Amino acid sequence: MRRLPSLTALRFFEESARHMSFNKSAAALCVTPGAVSRQIRLLEDALGTKLFDRDHKGIRLTKQGAELLACLSDAFDSIERVTRSLSTVRRGERKRLTVSAPPTFATRWLSPRLGSLMDAVPDIDLSLRTDVADDRQCSIRFGYEARADHRSELLFIERHVLVGTMKFAGQPVEALLERLPALHVLHNDTRLTLWPNWLDAAGLPRTFGEKGIEFSTLDQAIHAARAGSGLAVVDRNMIADELHDGALVLLSPVESTGPYGYWLDIAPSFASEDSVQAFAEWLRGEGAKAAQP
Incomplete structure (x- = not known):
């Protein structure tokens, strides 16, 4: 059995890293900024490392966050291509x-x-x-x-x-x-x-x-x-x-x-x-x- 962090938290992290903003990622995900922040905290706790540096100017990826983003982007791109292909087959090519x-x-x-x-x-x-x-x-x-x-x-x-x-x-x-x-x-x-x-x-x-x-x-x-x-x-x-x-x-x-x-x-x-x-x-x-x- 795979031991993975919450897929919801990973999705929220990837969206936040792309926008470099919890507010913008919340709008894209149709949730509140607080919900995004909580999911990021849960993911950081599960991994035992900080993924974002936070200050009055906003958020920035840490080295560990950048490594995770590169991996997740490739993984989500692959999932998206496969699911889009399956959807195409169902709709008659x-x-x-x-x-x-x-x-x-x-x-x-x-x-x-x-x-x-x-x-x-x-x-x-x-x-x-x-x-x-x-x-x-x-x-x-x-x-x-x-x-x-x-x-x-x-x-x-x-x-x-x-x-x-x-x-x-x-x-x-x-x-x-x-x-x-x-x-x-x-x-x-x-x-x-x-x-x-x-x-x-x-x-x-x-x-x-x-x-x-x-x-x-x-x-x-x-x-x-x-x-x-x-x-x-x-x-x-x-x-x-x-x-x-x-x-x-x-x-x-x-x-x-x-x-x-x-x-x-x-x-x-x-x-x-x-x-x-x-x-x-x-x-x-x-x-x-x-x-x-």
Whole structure:
């Protein structure tokens, strides 16, 4: 008979170590912080060693805690893979695939292509999320470099163009820039460099992009541009429908690229799953199309 500590306590420890917070792990486990603390104390008593150092700044893993976490993470990953596989068999070989993506990307780029995905990978049950969590098998991320702890690959780089409503078409660009506000997008409370990058590419002064209106999402900026509230520098991949139906028009042939793009991140523990590999292959193909002129 195996002599193991409480599996509940081990689960509470692993969750607390991942979040490095009893409060956050309690929320994830749907229990109180006090319950988490008690389970950790029971585990420490059973093992005869401290797993966390505690002070006014929070909690930190001890050397023994770090050793236990490494072992538990591998063990729980193995259990999760096996139970997910058994669940798939019971459901008739259909595989559940959970993907996270930024809201604008999910709405404007990924959702219109889901029919193609279902044709390419018909045996998956897709769950598309816009929040970030460690249990997502695949994550699409807006950024400018690979993620070191994941299998990370660039799908495509943003291609920025200057757009506005049809009523602005044909007017001199500099006159429009002098008269209309620039619509800016924030990332981590800081303006993205879309405007200065595009103005540099166009050979125009950066002062044209200094005034304007700020938005927390690209989607908000696009809607404001559609309403004629100002001019936007937008990744053309995100406004394919607006350009097609004339809701937005290109006001200049100048196009600037990067430095940001969209990355596919896959945790090593999920990389070998058939559904993940099939989704990644489909996504690479769609990303290659988006990168074409």
